[in-house]
Each structure stands twice: as C-alpha cells, then as structure tokens.
Amino acid sequence: MALHFDEAEFATRRRRLDAALEAAGLDGLLMFSQESMYWLTGYDTFGFCFFQCLYVDTDGTTALLTRSADLRQAQHTSNIADIRIWTDADGATPAGQLKDMLAALGARGKRLGVEYESHGLVAANGRAVDAALDGVCTLEDASRLVTRLRAVKSPAEIAYVRKAAELGDAAYDAALTEIAPGADEGAVLAAMQGAVFAGGGDYPANEFIIGSGADALLCRYKAGRRTLDRQDQITLEWAGVYRHYHAALMRTVCIGAASDRHVALHAAALDALREVEATIAPGRTAGEVFDAHARVMDAHGLEQHRLAACGYSLGAKFTPSWMDWPMFYAGNPWVLEQGMVMFAHMIIMDSDTGIAMCLGRTSLVTESGGEPLSKASLDLIVK
Numbered sequence: 478m479a480l481h482f483d484e485a486e487f488a489t490r491r492r493r494l495d496a497a498l499e500a501a502g503l504d505g506l507l508m509f510s511q512e513s514m515y516w517l518t519g520y521d522t523f524g525f526c527f528f529q530c531l532y533v534d535t536d537g538t539t540a541l542l543t544r545s546a547d548l549r550q551a552q553h554t555s556n557i558a559d560i561r562i563w564t565d566a567d568g569a570t571p572a573g574q575l576k577d578m579l580a581a582l583g584a585r586g587k588r589l590g591v592e593y594e595s596h597g598l599v600a601a602n603g604r605a606v607d608a609a610l611d612g613v614c615t616l617e618d619a620s621r622l623v624t625r626l627r628a629v630k631s632p633a634e635i636a637y638v639r640k641a642a643e644l645g646d647a648a649y650d651a652a653l654t655e656i657a658p659g660a661d662e663g664a665v666l667a668a669m670q671g672a673v674f675a676g677g678g679d680y681p682a683n684e685f686i687i688g689s690g691a692d693a694l695l696c697r698y699k700a701g702r703r704t705l706d707r708q709d710q711i712t713l714e715w716a717g718v719y720r721h722y723h724a725a726l727m728r729t730v731c732i733g734a735a736s737d738r739h740v741a742l743h744a745a746a747l748d749a750l751r752e753v754e755a756t757i758a759p760g761r762t763a764g765e766v767f768d769a770h771a772r773v774m775d776a777h778g779l780e781q782h783r784l785a786a787c788g789y790s791l792g793a794k795f796t797p798s799w800m801d802w803p804m805f806y807a808g809n810p811w812v813l814e815q816g817m818v819m820f821a822h823m824i825i826m827d828s829d830t831g832i833a834m835c836l837g838r839t840s841l842v843t844e845s846g847g848e849p850l851s852k853a854s855l856d857l858i859v860k
Contacts, residue, residue: 590619642850645717708733727837742834757847
C-alpha cells in the first residue's frame, strides 16, 4: 500500500475521531469529504467527483462504498479493508446501495453524522441520501467535525507542510528567473509548477493564480496568457504541495520600475502582514487576526481597497480549492491552537489607479506564536 503515514499515526486519528463522535452524541459518520477520507485512511483519489461514501462507526466499523474505477485506488492508497462497489449503470441508485450497506453493517436506528458541506456530496446526491435513509437512521449535519480535527496537525503532518514550504520557495525562485519585460505568463507558470514537481511535490488543489497588467488585480485564475510589458505588474498566488499538504504564498512583482503607489502599498501590506503574524498565536481567535489586518490597512487609508478576509487554514486538500477552515474574517470565534497551519494574505487592489499589491505567506502556530515557514524575502521585487 502507498500510505504516507504509519499505522500509529492512523490509529491516533481514529481515536480522536471516535472521541469527537461520542462527544457529539453520534454513533458514526458518513464521510463524503475527500480530505476526511485521506486524513483517516490515506485514501487518495479524485474519484469523489462521483458518489462515494466512507462509513465509520464508533464500534470500529470502516467501510467504503465507491465505483469500480476506484477499487484498486482504494486498495493501493488506503488501509480500508471493506471496500464495496455500487452498480455503475444507467439508473444506478448509489444512495439506495448505501442504505443496503448500512443495514448489513448494523447501522439501522443509529444516529449518524453526515458531511453535507463537501465537494464530494452534490445537492442531488445529498437529497438522495436523505430520502434513502429516512426512517433507517437519524442523520445530523457533522460537516465540521473532521475539519476541526484536521486543523491541528501532527508532527508527521508538519514535516510534510515544511517540505511544501520549501517547494513553494523553489517555485518563487523559478518565477523570478522568468519574470522580465517580454516574458510570457505561461513560461512563468511552467517554471513554478515544474519546480514543485521536480522537488517531488504534487498538483495543487486549485490552479496557481497569475495575472499581469490589469489582471494583476484579480484574485482568481482565468484562462488566457499575456506577455509582460516593459513596465508592468504581475500578481502570483501559489503553493508548494507535498503529499497534498499545502504551503501558500502570494506576491506582486513589478516589471521595469515600481511606481510610488506600488511602493506605498507594499509598505502597507508589509505592516499589515507583520501585525497579523504577531497575532497568529494559540488562544487568539481567527477574528482577532482579521482585526489586526483591518486596523493596519485602514490606518493606511486602504479600507476600500482591502478584502473582507485575510487568510485561512491550510492542510491536505483536494480540488477545487486549497482553502480550509478556519478563515480570517471579522468576528470569527474559532480559537487558534498549536499545530495549526495558517496562510495570511495581504491583498490590496486599487481599482482607482489600477495598481495591485499582494503579500502573503504561511505560518505554523507554535507554542510561542506564529512561525513563518517561507524563507523568501518580503521585499518589493522589481525585475
């Protein structure tokens, strides 16, 4: 089996899950989140775009219902012994076969949590599951139960995050080698992703974000490439990825020369990042971290140019997004704990002047506070 953790690590995770289920008054959990399955068993696939469910019970039961295409994937990448295949044919009703599996496993009448908030359970399948299990089991939304467990990383996971951070720095170095007047955005992307792959890393859970010129003010990837002008700006948001664990970074690089506005916005972003990183510590809330960001940005007169969130948790994530909970936004009461991995991004998009400035990196929450994992310079770079 291609497992990335040892048996002791997985056993500890199962004990933590069982304790959380018992504390929530649940007999078991219907997992639809690929992140949850990977965390608990090592199961590694993008087959969650189809119906699949991992059932775990506090009595020790573990059973996966999936498609035939993922049978060998589950056998090779996970420690799941009981793997069942739903009929992949016209008119197939996997939710009904899930009901049959649960009945065979003695789950009738039990109180089960369901990961409704998951890319692995589209609305149509969620309705089908509710209908199939009506009167069979009592279902309760437990979408954040494993998410909270995953948020605090073990030493073995932190080792992977540190490796991801090294790969993220390598990708930035590769980008800076390519960025110059006349450079093609595609060459920059190729160099960045190539550096991650060459270092033994993986695909990211979402596309690297790249935008130059007016597109430097965008926070999402879009199709299409352009060539950098003699004087230009390019915004990059990317992640080093290792064993699906992410360490994200963000930068705006100037080409040719940095305008006075670029310099001023970089100073504000750096001030805000420093204040945010000083607030990332055990016992502080995610809302307090956002407040630090907003306080500094607003003091620089940038309230209308900043975002309503300034970062989020990272870990082992699958498409379509590497973003995880909790997020830094106003009033979020989620308390940070030692072992969490948090990405802080200072995003300034000045649509009035067409100037962008972004600065971000990932930190590990340690006993003494936040530890930035990237060794890359925070200086404003002009190429």
